[in-house]
Amino acid sequence: MTSTTTDAGYGRRRFAIVSKMKKRMSQAALYSVLIGWGLCAGYPFYWLIVSSFKRPYEVFSSPFAFPKELLFSNYVDAWVLAHVGEMAQRSLYVTIASGVFAIVLASTVSYALSRFDFRGKGLLSGFLSMGFMVPETIRLLPLAIFSRKVGVYDNLVGLALIYAASRLPFNSFLLTAFMEGLPRELEEAAIMDGAGMWRVFWHITLPLSKPALVTVTTFQVLYSWNEFILALMLTKSFENRTLPVGMMMLIGEFFTNFPVLFAASVVGIIPGIVFFLVLQKQVVQGVAAGALKGV
């Protein structure tokens, strides 16, 4: 340790100090990048939340400061006067329904795709992956016309079904890949014992696929809660406005009392954030899987 008497030791120690300093500096550089972008990414949210508790003039006079007093009344106004409460309930309803639809539609298709060979399988996979590239605009007008004919126009259950169909390419892609990777022993034993397709699916494959089902549902829920353009074009009456659409209708009404609008925005984004906090692992896995294997 104390080899300072020799030149070599001195050199080594100086080298150690220099490399330590270099390491510190590179650490500092890394952290400044991380914090810098953290500020950029977080600032709009900080600003939104702080402003949502202020009076309008206070937003102007001290944009960065905490509110002098927390005006929860902005939230009450948003929830009641601006009908955000109703809209959020409706959005929740559509979101839950679409989650259920998504699980039913994607798990059955994925079971068939992952377990059997049949004629037209390649074609079907091709059609499904085409869905990754279909822009929303190409479907909007035909859907708006056709949904009136089949009774899903201005209908929240219909909207939920359309949401599940929209996400089927992603959902079935993820689930099929997961099911293909499952061990087959249990299934084969059950088949030998005379179990039919439905029983094998329901009692073995589906329970084993739970992790992938959670991921799929998570993405479906985030999508459905936030979806805007389909909801805008396929609903008409006030009773069927979901939160993202209804929010836009509030802009004119609350343009001068904008902290109420901010409070409504917070209500709109909080569920997604909480959901993400709880299911972070699944989201991260799904994002990675989709990006690593997708396209």
Add this chain to the structure above:
Amino acid sequence: MSKKGSVSRRPGFGSRAGIALFLLPGVGTYAVFMLYPTIQSFLYSVIEWQLLKPVWRFEGFHNYVQLLHDPILLMALGNNFRAWVLHAFLALPLAVLLSYALSRRAHAAGFFRLIYYIPNVCGGSILALIWRFLYTQEYGINAVLKLVGLGSIIRPWLSADGIVQWATNFPQTWARVGFWTVVFLAAMSSIPEELYEAAQLDGANAWREVIHVTLPGIRGVYLSANIMAVIGSLGSYIYQYIMTKGGPLHRSETVMTYTLDTLFTKNDWGYGSTLAVFQFCLGAVLSLLISRFARKGLRSMEGVS
């Protein structure tokens, strides 16, 4: 495929009717709500329209000829191009940098990842609304710029030509950074630690580690990120739609906002459908070309290293 025989070993299991029953709900819903409307739009673009009623008679491809001479479409494509420039040259490199910093066992990596990713779990329409306020009012971006002494670069972000085109595209980029950080972080964490140890034994410094281990390790993901950036940029619209409606004078239009405007404001259903079909085909062609090109590039790079 080797497992195929084992599953359908028992006669009667996996009958055609059984498979069809499993496929029916999903495929049926998908066909009705995805495929059918898409095909309809193709037809809508070549049939005759009279007062918003389709006359099912082939009208020719004059809508497609109109595409070629549409100055607004050209402006819109310009903005999609800007979206791609920001995505490919700002969001992706920044995400690589951030994910590298996080992967080197930074303290509070989970916290940073959370902050970066949050825009991706929020509705684009609500984020666009927030950004609209941030851009247009004295208390938003402009207040920040004044605070850090950059008051001189304050501009009318959403109304000046030459600025609105970039300003409307920026929030999408801002949101995407976190998404790609998470993706690259996952890719980096799947790089075997032995590669780093081997590099250290060879006396590599941090910089050389990045060049020789980290970047090659995420090459494949980075290429598919670039493909997704093209498709994503072609489909960007929500910020423009909420913040400017493509204005002023179509300056911040994207292909999708222009399509929406044509379909639902001008009620020109034939040409609007043509625009949508055009976007779909352009996206398909571009992603095919790039993925072929990228795969070729990837193969040759793997051959080299």
